[in-house]
Amino acid sequence: MDRCGSGTLKNMSQPTYDDANLLLRLYELRREPKMRDARNWFFGNFKCKTMAEYSQLCPPGSEPNAYFRQVASYWDMAGSFVNAGVLNHDLFFSNTRELLFIWERVKPIIGEVRAAFKDPHYLGNLEKAGKACAEWVSKTSGEEAYRAFTARVG
Numbered sequence: 048m049d050r051c052g053s054g055t056l057k058n059m060s061q062p063t064y065d066d067a068n069l070l071l072r073l074y075e076l077r078r079e080p081k082m083r084d085a086r087n088w089f090f091g092n093f094k095c096k097t098m099a100e101y102s103q104l105c106p107p108g109s110e111p112n113a114y115f116r117q118v119a120s121y122w123d124m125a126g127s128f129v130n131a132g133v134l135n136h137d138l139f140f141s142n143t144r145e146l147l148f149i150w151e152r153v154k155p156i157i158g159e160v161r162a163a164f165k166d167p168h169y170l171g172n173l174e175k176a177g178k179a180c181a182e183w184v185s186k187t188s189g190e191e192a193y194r195a196f197t198a199r200v201g
Contacts, residue, residue: 061135062135062137062138063135066134066135066139067138069133070134070138070139070142073125073128076121077145081117082118082121084114085114085117085118086145088110088114089114089115089149089152090148093115093118094201095152095155096155096156097159098156098160098163100156101159101160118149119153122145122146122149122150122173122176123170123172123173124172125139125176126146126172126173126174126175126176126177129176130175130176130179136176136183137183140180140183141187144184144196146173146177146180147184149173149177150173150176150177150181151177151196151197153170153173154174157170157174181193184196
């Protein structure tokens with residue numbers, strides 16, 4: 048896997064057994080009880096459109112803040128594997144839409160969060176992989192499928 052000049056990912060090889068094993072390991076980690084609780088909370092509650100909403104929903108030191116950080120950092124980590132070419136992006140994107148779901152939910156506030164945290168690269172791997180996954184879904188399933196997905200997420 049290599050980066051194209053446009054910043055998108057380009058698949059340069061067939062998936063390997065190592066890709067499959069890493070994908071399975073990522074799946075196992077998602078099933079860990081605390082992670083499952085955090086994911087359930089995120090799916091049901093995180094719909095912030097502004098930093099003010101985020102601050103109210105996830106105040107520092109709260110369980111929701113911990114849940115947000117656990118889910119966001121997990122998918123940022125998984126995205127880093129795809130972005131760095133450690134994990135075949137076709138295999139990854141064809142086996143999960145959860146990274147895209149998380150990105151679509153975080154996207155409306157990412158600029159404000161980065162400014163508040165004074166970290167312009169916060170969740171940068173999630174963003175890059177999320178955009179690549181959106182492009183992949185549009186390419187493989189059609190633009191209408193991506194629009195329907197984002198409508199369900201919203």
